[in-house]
Amino acid sequence: xxxSLVACSRSVWKxxxxxxxxxxxxxxxxxxxxxxxxxxxxxxPHMIGARFMVHNGKEYLPVRVTEEMIGR
Numbered sequence: 105x106x107x108s109l110v111a112c113s114r115s116v117w118k119x120x121x122x123x124x125x126x127x128x129x130x131x132x133x134x135x136x137x138x139x140x141x142x143x144x145x146x147x148x149p150h151m152i153g154a155r156f157m158v159h160n161g162k163e164y165l166p167v168r169v170t171e172e173m174i175g176r
Contacts, residue, residue, distance in 0.1 A: 120146040128154060139164055147173045 123142045125131070128151065131138050137155040152171055157164035 122146055122148070125154075131155065137166060147176055149174055 121142075121144055123140070123145045125138055125140070127138065130136075132154050135155065137157045139157045139159070141159040143158055143160075147169055151169045152174070154169045156167045156169070158167050159165075
């Protein structure tokens with residue numbers, strides 16, 4: 105059996121999934137991570153340099169947003 109080449113992406117008619125982080129600017133300036141469970145959130149250009157602690161179902165894993173992640 106061959107696996108699908110298409111990633112599980114969000115359908116076009118629904119549009120991208122955004123999450124508003126109220127303390128994003130303060131987090132980027134101070135370098136403190138933001139804890140979130142929104143794993144499917146679309147990365148926006150103003151999030152570059154932010155640090156997140158993303159929940160994987162068991163624990164929070166550190167993620168630093170880079171330019172290559174925009175739109176994914």
